[in-house]
Amino acid sequence: MRKMAIALSFLLFWTIVKHSNSNQEFDVRQHLSTVTGYGVVKDVINTSFVPSHIPDGCTPIHLNLVARHGTRSPTKKRMKELEKLASHLEELMRDTTLHNVPAWMRGWKSPWRGKSKGGELIEKGEGELYNLGIRIKEMFPSLFEGDYHPDVHTIKATQVHRASASAVAFGMGLLSGKGTLGHGRHRAFAVTSESRASDILLRFYDTCESYKAYREKEEPAVNKLKEPVLDEISSALIHRYGLNFTRQDTASLWFLCKQEASLLDIVDQACGLFTPSEVALLEWTDDLEVFILKGYGQSLNYRMGVPLLEDVLQSMEQAIKAQEEKHPPGSYEKARLRFAHAETVVPFTCLLGLFLEGSEFQKIQREQPLEIPPQPPRSRNWWGSFVAPFAGNNILILYTCPASSSTSSKYLVQVLHNEKPIPVPGCNYSDLCPFEVFKEGIVAPHLKHSYNAVCTANLERIEKKSITSKLLLPFRWLFPVSTGDTQSTKDEL
Numbered sequence: 001m002r003k004m005a006i007a008l009s010f011l012l013f014w015t016i017v018k019h020s021n022s023n024q025e026f027d028v029r030q031h032l033s034t035v036t037g038y039g040v041v042k043d044v045i046n047t048s049f050v051p052s053h054i055p056d057g058c059t060p061i062h063l064n065l066v067a068r069h070g071t072r073s074p075t076k077k078r079m080k081e082l083e084k085l086a087s088h089l090e091e092l093m094r095d096t097t098l099h100n101v102p103a104w105m106r107g108w109k110s111p112w113r114g115k116s117k118g119g120e121l122i123e124k125g126e127g128e129l130y131n132l133g134i135r136i137k138e139m140f141p142s143l144f145e146g147d148y149h150p151d152v153h154t155i156k157a158t159q160v161h162r163a164s165a166s167a168v169a170f171g172m173g174l175l176s177g178k179g180t181l182g183h184g185r186h187r188a189f190a191v192t193s194e195s196r197a198s199d200i201l202l203r204f205y206d207t208c209e210s211y212k213a214y215r216e217k218e219e220p221a222v223n224k225l226k227e228p229v230l231d232e233i234s235s236a237l238i239h240r241y242g243l244n245f246t247r248q249d250t251a252s253l254w255f256l257c258k259q260e261a262s263l264l265d266i267v268d269q270a271c272g273l274f275t276p277s278e279v280a281l282l283e284w285t286d287d288l289e290v291f292i293l294k295g296y297g298q299s300l301n302y303r304m305g306v307p308l309l310e311d312v313l314q315s316m317e318q319a320i321k322a323q324e325e326k327h328p329p330g331s332y333e334k335a336r337l338r339f340a341h342a343e344t345v346v347p348f349t350c351l352l353g354l355f356l357e358g359s360e361f362q363k364i365q366r367e368q369p370l371e372i373p374p375q376p377p378r379s380r381n382w383w384g385s386f387v388a389p390f391a392g393n394n395i396l397i398l399y400t401c402p403a404s405s406s407t408s409s410k411y412l413v414q415v416l417h418n419e420k421p422i423p424v425p426g427c428n429y430s431d432l433c434p435f436e437v438f439k440e441g442i443v444a445p446h447l448k449h450s451y452n453a454v455c456t457a458n459l460e461r462i463e464k465k466s467i468t469s470k471l472l473l474p475f476r477w478l479f480p481v482s483t484g485d486t487q488s489t490k491d492e493l
Contacts, residue, residue: 028261028271031279033286033384034342034493035258037071038128038391042418051421052432058401058412060140062319063335064312067132067393068345068493069166070125074259075491076118082110082259085252092243100242104269111264121165122263128391129166129339133173135419140397143334148175150190152330157339158202159193160492166391167191167339174337200307200451202340205294205347208304208455215293222292226251226285233278241273254282262390280376287384291373294346295382296360299367302350303454306446309351311336313443316398316435320411323400342388342493349394351446353425354417355381361425365445388493392418398435409434 029040074082086109093106112118137144144153153174157167171189179187193199200207227247234250237243245253257270257279274282291297315336322332338344353361360370373380386392395416401407413433415424426442427433433442 026276026279028257028267028276028279029265030385031283032258032262033283034290034388034390035262035286036385036389037124037262038132038389038418041386041389041392042420044386045420049421049423052414052430054399054412054414054432055401055407057404058399058407060143060397061323061400062316062333062398063136063140063143063337064315064396064398065136065335065337065393066308066312066345066348067129067166067170067337067339068342068388068391069160069162069339070121070128070169071263071390072121072125072162073115073118073263074112076116078255078491079110079112079115079118081252082256083113085249085256086110086113088249092245100240102241102269102272111260119160119162121162121169124263125162125166125390126169129169130173132391132393132419133170134176136395137174139419144174146330148178148187148189149330150192152333153189153335153337154333155189155191155337155339156202157191157193158199158341158344159196160341163202163339163341164191164193167337170337170339201311202308202338202344204304204307204451204455205343208300208451210455211300211304214298214300218293218298222289225288229281229285233274233281236275236278237273277376283385284373284376287373287380287382290342290346290384290387291382294343295350295387296356296364296370297372298369299364300454302347303446303449304451305344305347305351306449306454307451308338308344308348309443309446312396313439316396316411316413319398320400320435342392345388345392345394349387349417351442352394352415353442354394354415354422355387356425357381386418389418395419407434409436411435413438 027040029037089105089108093101146152155167155171157164168191171191172184172186175187175189177185179185181187194201194203196203196206198207205211230247230250234245234247237245237250237253253270253273257274260266260269261271271279294301296302315333318333349355350364353364356364363370373382397414397416399412399414401410401412403410411434413435415422415427415431415433421431423429424431424433424442427437
């Protein structure tokens with residue numbers, strides 16, 4: 001019960017961090033869902049949760065990292081959306097006296113106008129991963145001492161350029177000073193990738209036919225859930241600025257706000273159009289989409305990530321075998337480092353059972369649906385800005401402990417989220433778990449579901465009524481048939 005209370009305190013703490021403005025001015029950069037920059041969340045510390053003490057004599061022998069790519073530019077499709085927004089704003093300006101219109105809108109042009117390519121890792125994102133590599137090396141020096149070898153420190157990425165570039169930036173930080181190249185004494189290192197068509201470890205969402213069918217079916221319902229919020233805020237904007245904003249304008253202005261704040265540190269233009277309470281609602285619509293289409297909203301979302309969970313477990317078991325058989329240093333893998341996308345990190349986070357409370361962990365073990373995150377101002381424990389910001393990550397460290405230590409298990413697993421210890425429901429709300437408990441209590445229930453069974457199952461076996469369909473049913477009269485006003489946001493994150 002005490003650990004349960006600690007976990008609930010963790011959730012309360014995060015709610016306070018997100019909504020309390022008593023000590024500091026509202027910072028919209030903390031409220032951008034999965035477009036949030038890593039720097040504004042990585043140092044958030046939960047003072048009510050006391051991390052476990054690593055018993056004396058226990059030493060790390062293996063590290064698993066599952067990380068999202070760093071901050072990136074908008075995709076080509078999204079840049080076109082901003083071009084359309086610029087054109088429509090220009091049209092709106094012709095029909096107004098401009099007395100209430102913010103000055104930045106006059107003649108506004110998209111910062112990305114004229115670009116023919118998009119989605120690449122930007123300089124800020126390079127720094128996020130480079131510095132993450134340096135910090136991880138400093139946190140666990142014994143795992144990264146000695147000569148580099150690609151079989152000892154395995155670095156994997158998807159074939160998407162922002163993920164592979166993130167892996168390179170991380171590797172440069174991790175191995176800085178270990179080579180002879182240039183003033184930074186860099187060294188070459190290997191980054192491996194699977195084909196996009198067959199990568200079931202890091203791009204399972206792109207190869208799972210059942211999931212693609214589920215997402216295609218579910219996206220219109222998710223957009224329908226967003227519409228009342230967008231309409232309410234559109235009306236407020238019209239009243240405030242005297243411009244006849246459409247629902248699509250509001251969605252595009254919110255997207256522009258997120259890009260300006262996260263990528264350019266501009267918070268007084270598009271973001272300045274919205275009040276803090278409106279930002280909270282818009283953030284919630286984004287978090288809702290992540291929850292339903294990538295997270296706990298449907299067990300398929302994370303069950304398809306079982307190959308990645310198996311890969312993590314296998315790496316730990318191999319490290320334990322090397323330890324038991326006393327393999328010499330340099331002959332076995334010490335770290336498996338993976339770089340992918342929000343569509344990878346979010347399901348993996350769900351497989352670990354993070355950001356759950358009460359009986360929710362037992363529910364996902366039984367494949368029961370969870371309630372969607374409640375709308376503000378009610379508190380919630382699911383925040384896209386913390387679950388999967390740019391460069392967001394999960395780190396699992398395997399420790400070996402001497403027989404004389406205070407632990408009853410020879411091997412322990414510590415779980416870090418964004419580099420901070422986090423309560424894990426499957427480990428009795430501790431961040432430190434005996435390996436046997438981690439294997440049998442967290443991993444094993446998921447391994448009952450093979451990737452092939454989950455992803456090639458008859459599509460009729462997917463829940464007949466989805467979570468959003470059920471939610472909309474009693475209120476169908478409130479939601480007229482969509483006329484396509486709101487653009488779908490199927491971009492890969």
